[in-house]
Amino acid sequence: MTWTTAASDPNASGARRAGERAELRRGLEAVLMVVDQPATEYDLARAFDRSVQEITDTLEELSREYTEQGRGFDLRHVAEGWRFYTRPEHADIVEHFLKEGQEVRLTQAALETLAVVAYRQPVSRGRVSAVRGVNCDGVMRTLVLRGLVEETGQDPESGALLFGTTNYFLDRLGLRGLDELPDLAPFLPDDIEGIDDTGERTT
Structure with a gap:
């Protein structure tokens, strides 16, 4: 057998x-x-x-x-x-959806993420996630699609994409420039510089 x-x-x-x-x-x-x-x-x-x-x-x-x-x-x-x-082939419907979504109120998570970008720009997604303590990839994509945040380049050391706010962001807030933003920077973590572009602490 x-x-x-x-x-x-x-x-x-x-x-x-x-x-x-x-x-x-x-x-x-x-x-x-x-x-x-x-x-x-x-x-x-x-x-x-x-x-x-x-x-x-x-x-x-x-x-x-x-x-x-x-x-x-x-x-x-x-x-x-x-x-x-x-x-x-789906570009038209996607564009229509995004335009319709411009008037939709931002969620609390989106507002917090937008604040981090506004005060720490240019900043990578990894650093934004590190400041908020949660993964912000989805929220960042939403802000980019709504025209409030845009890619501004790449970090020369890590190669990570960097993001900043747009002119549309300033227009929606009625600001002439970023120097007119309310003084909220002191409320953001000071040790963000000790976090690399993947969101990991380096020190």
Whole structure:
């Protein structure tokens, strides 16, 4: 009689590989949903402890599937990295939605985040999140889409995107310049300079 162990059973081995691949796909989707700049295959491979080729193959597979399924978003390889984007054919409805949303009152979280950007600009998302003590990626995207905050460049050391307020922000507040902002800076943490652009404390 021949006994077949899980280690030697090709079906079990195949199922395990399929499960690992499915988990990798889900993990990549989760990470790419929150990145504020394209993620490189190398960085993703290091984070998931997988080969660069496996990461590349999986990302290309996901991108093809989203296109074949007619999803409203696209996974693209740009600027040496991967990131989710809205498909161009939906630009009109997205623009209409955002314009309609201009008059919607900001949430408390959005107001707090906007205050941090206004008083600490130029500032990265990581530092904004560190000041508030919670992840602010989603709120920052909302402020950018509403035209209150915009990208102002990149940190020369970390490469993180930096953000500042817009002229529309000044217009909404009836200000001629940032020097007319109320003196709220003393109420913001002074030790933000000890936090790097990922939100981690450096000292």
